[in-house]
Amino acid sequence: MSEHTSSEGGRDGADLEQVTDASAAATAEKPGWTPTRRQFVGVAGGAAGGLALSGVLTGSSSEAETAPPEETTISVTINGKRQQVSVDSRTSLLDMLRERIGLTGTKKGCNQGACGACTVLVNGRRIVSCLTLAVMHEGAELTTVEGLAQNGRLHPLQQAFIDRDAFQCGFCTSGQIVSGVGCIREGHTGSPEEIREWMSGxxxxxxxYPNIVAAVAQTAKAR
Incomplete structure (x- = not known):
């Protein structure tokens, strides 16, 4: 008799739990209702299972979502040499120069276009290479700090940086020099104030800064 009562009691207990959970689910829509721990875990588990099942049914996978884009080949002239370079659509011009070509003179500073350490010349115009994509420059002529010296002789601005002691740690120097070359070509060297304005990037x-301005002014005057 006790065994029968225990068995029936077990079944009645399970049925009671189902009724209680159903009632709790209905009550959840009422304002001010706070779920019990059992109800919260049950609902959360059901939601997670539903999401997992949805992923299985739709055939989605993290591998497919993170597959790298296909690469394309672009043709560019870098420091006077025509090159074919394979890049994907996400590769910045800076990363192409450093990682694909091996021209590490162009520095990655902030990688947000704020510091100017990655300045290069594109068709004679100075730009920050971290903010532009490599695939956008098909057929372009690029000049990096490595391409300024000619026949083993430093560019006049490179020599002026030495003469004027215009660098200390040196990390920004390549960008400063390339930007200075562009500044001189643009004709923005009429005064120290003008140089500071057009080199402010x-x-x-x-x-x-005072020594950098002096080096740019020295080179512009010699030209």
């Missing part, structure tokens, strides 16, 4: 954490 290049940041020097060491604070060598």
């Amino acid at each position: 290049n940041i020097c954490r060491c604070g060598a």
Whole structure:
């Protein structure tokens, strides 16, 4: 008799739980209702199972979603040399120069276009290479700091940076020099104030600005 009662009691208990959970689900829509721990875990587990089943039914997979895009080949002239370079659509011009070509003179500073350390010349115009995609420059002529010296002789601005002690840690120097070359070509060297204005996109954490301005002015005057 006790066994029968225990067995029936077990079944009645399970049935009671189902009724209680159903009642709790209905009550959940009422304002001010707070779920019990059992109800919360049950609902959360059901939602997670539903999402997992949905992924199985739709055939989605994280591998498919993270598959890298196909690469394309672009033709560019870098420091006077025509090159074919394979890049994907997400590769910045900066990363192409550093990682695909091996021209590490162009520095990755902030990688947000704020410091100017990655400045290069594209068709004679200075740009920050971290903010532009490599695939956008098919057929372009690129000049990096490595391409400024000619026949083993430093560019006049490179020599002026040495003469004027215009660098300290040196991390920003390549961008400063390339930007300075562009600034001189653009004719924005009429005064120290004008040089500072048109070189303001290049940041020097060491604070060598007076010497940088002096080096640009020296080179512009010699030209």
